[in-house]
Every structure is written in structure tokens, then in C-alpha cells.
Amino acid sequence: MKSGFDCSKCPGYCCSHPRIEVTDKDIERLARHFELSKAAARKKFTYHYKTKEADEWILRHRKDHVYKSMCQFFDQDERRCTVYEARPAVCRKYPYGNKCGYYSFLKFERAHQDDEDFIPSA
Ligand code: SF4
Numbered sequence: 001m002k003s004g005f006d007c008s009k010c011p012g013y014c015c016s017h018p019r020i021e022v023t024d025k026d027i028e029r030l031a032r033h034f035e036l037s038k039a040a041a042r043k044k045f046t047y048h049y050k051t052k053e054a055d056e057w058i059l060r061h062r063k064d065h066v067y068k069s070m071c072q073f074f075d076q077d078e079r080r081c082t083v084y085e086a087r088p089a090v091c092r093k094y095p096y097g098n099k100c101g102y103y104s105f106l107k108f109e110r111a112h113q114d115d116e117d118f119i120p121s122a
């Protein structure tokens, strides 16, 4: 099936999502990738987000020059994931089909502005 989006033309909006949840299995994969213990990987790459409604381990972020902040595994110059093989399940699944809403928005805005590098604020 032909994909309706092209991540190579996008500055990586999905990796700017503030709450990218990782499972135990995701931590294990990242720990293996970096040759760390699971506890060390959890501490280094995630923080615990606990509210009345949620109890999650979330990937840490860093400030970014395009979006407000990005997942710390995102290469901000190359605009790509640096742990692609070891990325969490949620990153593998996104955008859950052959369409990406942000990419459609980006394409529309770029055509509208007649500027193929235009980045609208989301
Ligand atoms: S926001 Fe969509 S087009 Fe952009 S990198 Fe993520 S999945 Fe790809």
C-alpha cells in the first residue's frame, strides 16, 4: 500500500509529542541497544509521570529549534531518530495507518505558502 506521507520531508513533528510512553519491553530494548542495565536505561531515558489518571514512563525531551522540545533521541540537525532499530513500540506504530494528519497539514500549508520548506506552528 502506498503511504500518504513522507517522513523525510517532515521535521519530525511526532517526536515532539510531550508524552511518549514506553513499556517495560521498550526499556529492555533500549537497555540492550545502549548496553545498560534496565534500571540505568529507565533512569537515563525516561521519567515517571503519575497522576490520578495516569501512571506512565515517558521519554525525556530536549529543547529544539523547530518545535518547543523533542524526544532526546531525536537528531535535531538531521531531523531523524537516532535509535530507529531500538525505538519504542508506540513510535513503530505511529501514525497508525497510511496517512499522517500532520503531514497532510504540512503539505497543504507548503502549497498554500508556495514554499516547500515552510514549517507551520502546530
Ligand atoms: S509527523 Fe508524520 S510525516 Fe512527520 S515524521 Fe511523524 S509520521 Fe512522519
Ligand code: SF4
Pocket (backbone or CB within 6 Å): 014, 015, 020, 059, 071, 072, 073, 074, 075, 080, 081, 082, 083, 084, 087, 088, 091
Ligand atoms: S524514540 Fe525515536 S521515533 Fe520515538 S520519539 Fe524518540 S526520536 Fe522519535
